[in-house]
Amino acid sequence: MSDAADSAHDVAHLPCPACDGGDGSNTPAAADAFDCRAFRDALGSFATGIAVVTACAPDGSFVGLTVNSFNSVSLAPPLVLWSLDLGSPSLEAFRTASHYAVNILAADQEDLSQRFAMRAPDKFGDLEICTGFGGVPLLHGCCAWFECANETQYPGGDHLIFLGRVERFTGEPSRAPLVYHGGRYRHLARD
Template identity: 50%
Template sequence: MNAATALNPADLLDAHTLEVRDLRNLLGQFATGVTVITTRTADGRNIGMTANSFSSVSLDPPLVLWSLARSAPSLGDFLDASHFAINVLGADQHGLSSQFARPASDKFAGVSFSEGKAGMPVLDDVVAVLVCRNVTQYEGGDHLIFLGQIEQCRHSDAEPLVFHAGRYRVAAQHPAL
């Protein structure tokens, strides 16, 4: 970090003094990948949503987590689902991310996908897919944290889509490497 961007410890603020927007901006400084989480409802509807709150938890057993706002219209569907799929988007799939981030009666309209384990909708041509058994959920403030055990997966070497500071980005190899 250069001197112009270095943070002074004396500049630290108490978190409880931050406005929600300031907190979002702060947390947005952590670059993340972009995923579309999908599932099939009991009545056979495919649903999905964009999320960047995804992380690995354990290799043995293979566990991952993601979180969903309690206010999300699809919360009940994900709670009731036996499985879900995490679709990691590629650098050129920002349009797909936007499509699944907006309310729509059929977010899958025009989207190429196939079926994974337990009938989970798996998006075609993404960087990686993890079909997971919906193990449990944990309280997380205004979100629920979903824990899933990977039962089926695939990946490629394609470049991922990245989200940082409120914008889509692409990853690049560090010039020092």
């Protein structure tokens, strides 16, 4: 679910460009030796948190999308990473932004996950936000926020990997996180 569209749908029903012919036509194009659908299902065995990455585009507008590809990299210096599909309409805005924010969603924020998974012209419309470093929008009610300088980008197959240097962060550890596993949202059981 590293692409925004995956978070709002059952992964098993999403078209796979390699397996389905690239146009959603369900015409197999991949070699039989590697089953992309089975690969995606196996990846879905790894439970992840859900985040919305936000930035300020060069024209001053806000961009944001849902990801579960967020990961810590280093404590010294503080580095995190996430990845974005090369076909995303937001790719250039994130690629050129000086900063971005990783908003870690709370268990009661499925609606935000779905909202930012859609391709819509104004995802921020009626949301209450505050502004972080580089003008990035920060979403209210999250478990944690990481404001990052857009440090480095690396090619990663059909994705671009963003490595960010965390300049400021905060969190609300008492809030339960939104979790994704097996192609759907899950909730953690209380101890």
